[in-house]
Amino acid sequence: xxxxxxxxxxxxxxxxxxxxxxxxxxxxxxxxxxxxxxxxxxxxxxxxxxxxxxxxxxxxxxxxxxxxxxxxxxxxxxxxxxxxxxxxxxxxxxxxxxxxxxxxxxxxxxxxxxxxxxxxxxxxxxxxxxxxxxxxxxxxxxxxxxxxxxxxxxxxxxxxxxxxxxxxxxxxxxxxxxxxxxxxxxxxxxxxxxxxxxxxxxxxxxxxxxxxxxxxxxxxxxxxxxxxxxxxxxxxxxxxxxxxxxxxxxxxxxxxxxxxxxxxxxxxxxxxxxxxxxxxxxxxxxxxxxxxx
Numbered sequence: 605x606x607x608x609x610x611x612x613x614x615x616x617x618x619x620x621x622x623x624x625x626x627x628x629x630x631x632x633x634x635x636x637x638x639x640x641x642x643x644x645x646x647x648x649x650x651x652x653x654x655x656x657x658x659x660x661x662x663x664x665x666x667x668x669x670x671x672x673x674x675x676x677x678x679x680x681x682x683x684x685x686x687x688x689x690x691x692x693x694x695x696x697x698x699x700x701x702x703x704x705x706x707x708x709x710x711x712x713x714x715x716x717x718x719x720x721x722x723x724x725x726x727x728x729x730x731x732x733x734x735x736x737x738x739x740x741x742x743x744x745x746x747x748x749x750x751x752x753x754x755x756x757x758x759x760x761x762x763x764x765x766x767x768x769x770x771x772x773x774x775x776x777x778x779x780x781x782x783x784x785x786x787x788x789x790x791x792x793x794x795x796x797x798x799x800x801x802x803x804x805x806x807x808x809x810x811x812x813x814x815x816x817x818x819x820x821x822x823x824x825x826x827x828x829x830x831x832x833x834x835x836x837x838x839x840x841x842x843x844x845x846x847x848x849x850x851x852x853x854x855x856x857x858x859x860x861x862x863x864x865x866x867x868x869x870x871x872x873x874x875x876x877x878x879x880x881x882x883x884x885x886x887x888x889x890x891x892x893x894x895x896x897x
Contacts, residue, residue, distance in 0.1 A: 609697055612820050613895040615811045616692045622893075623699050626706070630695075696894055700828060709828075714798060716834050716886055723890070724828040727793035727803065731821055733880040734844050735790075738780035745773030779848075786847050791820075792883065793827070802887040804842045805829070805895075820895065829892035835885035842883045850881075 624630045690698075703709050708722045717723045730736075748769060787810060793803040805827060813819060833842065845851045850858060858881060 609693065609700070609894075609896045611693055611696060611894050611896040612813050612823075612825065613807055613811055613892065614692055614696055615808060615893055618893050619692060619696050619699055623695060623702075626699075626702050699893075703828075716798065716801065716836050716888060717831050719831050719834050721831050722829070723797070723831055723888075724826060725793075725796045725803070726824065726826045727796040728824050729791045729793050729805070729821055729827075729895070731817065732783075732790040732792065732844055733878070735780070735783050737879040738776060738783060742773065742777045742780050745769070745776060749773065782848060783845075788847070789817075790844055797888065798886070800886060802883050803827070804844070804883050804887065804889045805892050806889070807892060807895075823897070825895050825897055827890065827892050827895050829890045829894075831888050832891050833889035835887050837885045840885045842887055842889050843881065844883065845881045 620630060703722060709724055710717050710721045787808060789807045789809055789812075791805040791807060793805060795801065796803045809815060835842070843851050845858075
């Protein structure tokens with residue numbers, strides 16, 4: 605568990621909450637005290653002599669002087685105190701180790717993880733395909749309107765055509781904006797956990813390092829989080845339009861509507877993604893704690 609982690613998405617609120625649950629509280633500051641002992645020895649030599657003449661001392665072969673040694677030891681203690689402040693990433697590092705040590709992270713098996721289980725997996729991430737489709741159509745609309753011939757005076761047909769195009773692309777731009785409302789973003793990962801399994805990963809936009817996700821999409825990352833839904837059959841799916849009013853429309857009608865949008869990109873030379881509005885099982889829906897490299 606000593607691997608150094610570089611998070612590109614980190615839900616700090618979840619990290620703080622889980623650490624507080626596991627440790628009975630959380631400390632973001634650690635005080636470290638060091639004690640250093642230093643001993644210094646001092647020796648003193650004291651000489652004492654008697655008042656006997658040097659001649660008499662020689663005759664008697666007696667040294668009438670005495671030496672006294674006294675040793676004193678002085679010990680000094682030095683105290684040094686420092687505060688080490690934890691960052692959100694260092695707290696996540698501790699949390700991940702605790703989750704593994706306490707066996708909260710389920711091991712990968714041949715079965716899908718159940719809802720409410722913590723899991724860690726690795727995969728390549730891509731944006732919500734339906735959002736990608738509408739963003740591409742918005743970009744197409746801007747290009748079309750920029751290069752479209754401006755209507756001349758007296759040519760009502762050209763004015764009406766440009767007005768219709770503007771109205772259409774404004775509607776698409778408005779719907780694209782609504783898809784991103786609510787502060788959450790879906791990412792998709794495929795072939796994770798078990799073969800053929802997809803994962804829908806719902807992020808809170810406020811915890812992204814880069815709101816444009818340029819450092820996140822199309823990269824190979826590890827995801828750690830909690831499963832909130834698990835479906836193991838192709839007849840079930842996770843709806844990528846669940847935040848919008850379109851989630852109430854029947855599948856055949858929705859397929860017809862989005863199919864027409866797909867045709868708008870035909871012949872433009874732009875690689876507009878095919879509109880996909882659901883992820884079919886086997887699949888898991890994950891609330892991530894962190895995405896990291």
